[in-house]
Amino acid sequence: xxxxxxxxxxxxxxxxxxxxxxxxxxxxxxxxxxxxxxxxxxxxxxxxxxxxxxxxxxxxxxxxxxxxxxxxxxxxxxxxxxxxxxxxxxxxxxxxxxxxxxxxxxxxxxxxxxxxxxxxxxxxxxxxxxxxxxxxxxxxxxxxxxxxxxxxxxxxxxxxxxxxxxxxxxxxxxxxxxxxxxxxxxxxxxxxxxxxxxxxxxxxxxxxxxxxxxxxxxxxxxxxxxxxxxxxxxxxxxxxxxxxxxxxxxxxxxxxxxxxxxxxxxxxxxxxxxxxxxxxxxxxxxxxxxxxxxxxxxxxxxxxxxxxxxxxxxxxxxxxxxxxxxxxxxxxxxxxxxxxxxxxxxxxxxxxxxxxxxxxxxxxxxxxxxxxxxxxxxxxxxxxxxxxxxxxxxxxxxxxxxxxxxxxxxxxxxxxxxxxxxxxxxxxxxxxxxxxxxxxxxxxxxxxxxxxxx
Amino acid sequence: xxxxxxxxxxxxxxxxxxxxxxxxxxxxxxxxxxxxxxxxxxxxxxxxxxxxxxxxxxxxxxxxxxxxxxxxxxxxxxxxxxxxxxxxxxxxxxxxxxxxxxxxxxxxxxxxxxxxxxxxxxxxxxxxxxxxxxxxxxxxxxxxxxxxxxxxxxxxxxxxxxxxxxxxxxxxxxxxxxxxxxxxxxxxxxxxxxxxxxxxxxxxxxxxxxxxxxxxxxxxxxxxxxxxxxxxxxxxxxxxxxxxxxxxxxxxxxxxxxxxxxxxxxxxxxxxxxxxxxxxxxxxxxxxxxxxxxxxxxxxxxxxxxxxxxxxxxxxxxxx
Numbered sequence: 001x002x003x004x005x006x007x008x009x010x011x012x013x014x015x016x017x018x019x020x021x022x023x024x025x026x027x028x029x030x031x032x033x034x035x036x037x038x039x040x041x042x043x044x045x046x047x048x049x050x051x052x053x054x055x056x057x058x059x060x061x062x063x064x065x066x067x068x069x070x071x072x073x074x075x076x077x078x079x080x081x082x083x084x085x086x087x088x089x090x091x092x093x094x095x096x097x098x099x100x101x102x103x104x105x106x107x108x109x110x111x112x113x114x115x116x117x118x119x120x121x122x123x124x125x126x127x128x129x130x131x132x133x134x135x136x137x138x139x140x141x142x143x144x145x146x147x148x149x150x151x152x153x154x155x156x157x158x159x160x161x162x163x164x165x166x167x168x169x170x171x172x173x174x175x176x177x178x179x180x181x182x183x184x185x186x187x188x189x190x191x192x193x194x195x196x197x198x199x200x201x202x203x204x205x206x207x208x209x210x211x212x213x214x215x216x217x218x219x220x221x222x223x224x225x226x227x228x229x230x231x232x233x234x235x236x237x238x239x240x241x242x243x244x245x246x247x248x249x250x251x252x253x254x255x256x257x258x259x260x261x262x263x264x265x266x267x268x269x270x271x272x273x274x275x276x277x278x279x280x281x282x283x284x285x286x287x288x289x290x291x292x293x294x295x296x297x298x299x300x301x302x303x304x305x306x307x308x309x310x311x312x313x314x315x316x317x318x319x320x321x322x323x324x325x326x327x328x329x330x331x332x333x334x335x336x337x338x339x340x341x342x343x344x345x346x347x348x349x350x351x352x353x354x355x356x357x358x359x360x361x362x363x364x365x366x367x368x369x370x371x372x373x374x375x376x377x378x379x380x381x382x383x384x385x386x387x388x389x390x391x392x393x394x395x396x397x398x399x400x401x402x403x404x405x406x407x408x409x410x411x412x413x414x415x416x417x418x419x420x421x422x423x424x425x426x427x428x429x430x431x432x433x434x435x436x437x438x439x440x441x442x443x444x445x446x447x448x449x450x451x452x453x454x
Numbered sequence: 455x456x457x458x459x460x461x462x463x464x465x466x467x468x469x470x471x472x473x474x475x476x477x478x479x480x481x482x483x484x485x486x487x488x489x490x491x492x493x494x495x496x497x498x499x500x501x502x503x504x505x506x507x508x509x510x511x512x513x514x515x516x517x518x519x520x521x522x523x524x525x526x527x528x529x530x531x532x533x534x535x536x537x538x539x540x541x542x543x544x545x546x547x548x549x550x551x552x553x554x555x556x557x558x559x560x561x562x563x564x565x566x567x568x569x570x571x572x573x574x575x576x577x578x579x580x581x582x583x584x585x586x587x588x589x590x591x592x593x594x595x596x597x598x599x600x601x602x603x604x605x606x607x608x609x610x611x612x613x614x615x616x617x618x619x620x621x622x623x624x625x626x627x628x629x630x631x632x633x634x635x636x637x638x639x640x641x642x643x644x645x646x647x648x649x650x651x652x653x654x655x656x657x658x659x660x661x662x663x664x665x666x667x668x669x670x671x672x673x674x675x676x677x678x679x680x681x682x683x684x685x686x687x688x689x690x691x692x693x694x695x696x697x698x699x700x701x702x703x704x705x706x707x708x709x710x711x712x713x714x715x716x717x718x719x720x721x722x723x724x725x726x727x728x729x730x731x732x733x734x735x736x737x738x739x740x741x742x743x744x745x746x747x748x749x750x751x752x753x754x755x756x757x758x759x760x761x762x763x764x765x766x767x768x769x770x771x772x773x774x
Contacts, residue, residue, distance in 0.1 A: 282515060344556055345551050345552075345553050345556040345557040346556060346557050346558055346559040346560075348511065348551065348557070349549070349551055349557045349558070349559075349619070349622075350559070351509075351511050351543070352509055352511065352543055352544060352548065352549040352551075352623075353543060353544035353548075353570070353571040353574070353622065353623075354539075354540040354541065354542070354543035354544035354545060354571070354574060354575065355540075355544075355570070355571075355574065356540060364559055367559075367561040367562075368559070368560065368561055370561075
């Protein structure tokens with residue numbers, strides 16, 4: 001008895017220390033409690049986000065006051081992610097020795113199955129990082145996506161090119177990268193390079209600023225910018241002198257959100273329609289499924305092009321059209337699932353308990369069909385991103401100068417041999433995204449399908 | 455004891471491309487409060503369809519209740535609106551099914567499934583429903599119910615699942631329980647436990663049970679009255695000891711003879727020759743006559759009516 005008590009006391013003290021550790025640094029508490037793996041998975045991303053935040057501290061804090069929506073969203077995203085990791089790790093530490101019932105739930109089995117599939121985990125991590133990059137775009141992008149430094153000198157710069165840039169150091173301590181300096185008598189006029197993401201409203205070619213000579217401390221005519229000054233064109237520039245990396249980062253926001261939202265719409269609608277058709281059967285089923293067959297008879301890209309050509313291409317229109325043309329497969333899939341599920345005895349048991357039909361469909365049958373729905377959703381995001389890119393490539397997608405992966409490629413097409421980097425890197429981004437989504441989706445399918453479990 | 459349920463001249467037909475299947479064709483019986491009625495017969499004789507008709511859960515196309523009256527406590531269930539019927543299902547009449555493996559929803563915990571019915575019918579809070587679910591699980595003899603409510607069906611054994619099913623069916627204190635072969639999928643020792651549990655709960659909650667089975671052993675153990683069904687009709691109806699002592703219908707006699715007895719030695723079990731007739735093409739006259747050992751010419755001509763053999767013992771046979 002005494003020994004038992006001491007053990008309990010000891011574990012209590014251990015947990016208290018772990019909670020303090022988690023309070024100050026997420027993950028460490030769990031590592032101290034022996035959950036090394038989970039702890040590391042929490043600690044590493046938390047630490048990277050924290051380093052990122054500290055590095056960009058001034059821009060992050062400024063984002064809350066300037067009223068620039070993009071930066072505000074990015075800063076909010078950072079805060080939520082940090083808070084999320086902190087909170088999750090704290091809760092996990094606090095509930096560490098709580099008994100969560102015997103055995104494993106479906107969800108836990110799925111998780112442990114998914115973890116064993118390394119490519120799928122990698123895919124998931126890539127997908128998550130892509131979204132993080134998209135959110136943090138304004139902090140990450142070295143240039144404004146539409147900024148043309150000095151079009152004459154900066155167009156068609158190959159990857160890793162740096163533009164040798166004059167720097168004017170003023171007496172009040174400001175250092176300004178400038179396009180050109182002109183000295184006339186006591187006056188010095190210079191044209192600053194537009195800062196990264198000065199907002200959509202900012203001028204693309206800033207006006208010259210004139211100061212008097214006694215305001216200037218030093219003019220360095222050609223300064224080779226150091227890489228941490230972020231003035232290197234890592235992936236080169238396009239024919240307008242715009243930085244490809246920045247455009248890809250900003251374009252990812254368009255492409256990824258089109259993929260995600262359009263698939264969300266398509267899956268929701270398809271599931272609803274398929275559930276109705278499958279459950280009610282008979283004439284309802286006939287009408288709905290013949291409609292599906294009819295829409296499926298058209299090639300999708302043709303349908304999308306026709307619909308978009310009728311209106312002016314706007315991002316919400318593209319999302320709506322991609323959603324409206326992508327639901328049929330899901331409807332078929334869900335219908336098939338429901339057809340077999342509705343004959344199961346638990347459905348009859350639910351009827352016998354007096355539950356209403358919508359409740360039976362949406363609360364009892366559909367959750368059982370969730371696994372294939374989730375899987376098609378993830379697999380479809382990849383193809384939808386491809387279709388969206390194809391649309392941009394054909395010129396009916398998001399309109400320039402807004403960057404999207406498809407229209408960067410489209411612009412690179414003009415000079416594919418001379419400036420291969422313009423079309424190549426956004427193409428690689430698309431490949432990466434689609435492959436990552438497919439690995440993730442495959443892994444989910446294997447984890448969710450009990451027949452494939454080992 | 456007063457009458458609880460009366461089924462009068464119930465006719466449930468299935469209209470299919472191949473023709474009309476008269477699955478239940480003029481069945482009448484009654485169940486008193488607190489009593490157990492056994493519904494016996496081979497597969498396809500209309501036992502389950504009768505039960506589903508009482509619940510009004512016949513899949514609409516192709517099935518339809520074409521005629522009859524089902525009266526529960528003075529209400530004709532066949533005249534109720536669908537919403538009113540939903541109020542009755544799970545609340546006044548409950549049903550348990552044959553397959554405990556598939557009649558629980560695999561994505562919900564046992565607790566959630568029991569609570570759902572309680573919340574629906576008794577308008578109580580989530581917390582009260584959880585307490586009641588735990589209480590029900592304890593009542594059906596599940597050890598550590600506080601833990602079991604949080605478990606998923608796949609974590610339970612077949613017998614445990616059937617107990618959960620029973621807990622779910624009884625959670626709203628129904629006055630009538632339809633048990634559709636509740637022990638068929640279980641092994642014999644578990645069968646005995648479940649039957650004992652049902653009998654115990656029946657006394658405790660004072661509810662009537664319609665026990666649907668093809669197992670005469672089960673009937674002998676639990677039933678007060680028995681209705682033997684054959685090809686959509688009741689062929690014999692009476693007190694349980696009358697039926698077992700003096701079976702009137704040749705079909706009942708055949709069923710009883712096919713049970714092996716402990717006291718005699720046999721190489722092969724006695725069987726009733728032939729198979730259940732196809733419901734799309736019943737034979738003319740008495741539907742049992744092609745398989746009947748005592749059939750005469752007259753049996754082919756007209757279907758016999760139920761007639762009283764003794765007080766409260768009815769038989770549909772001219773030879774009885």
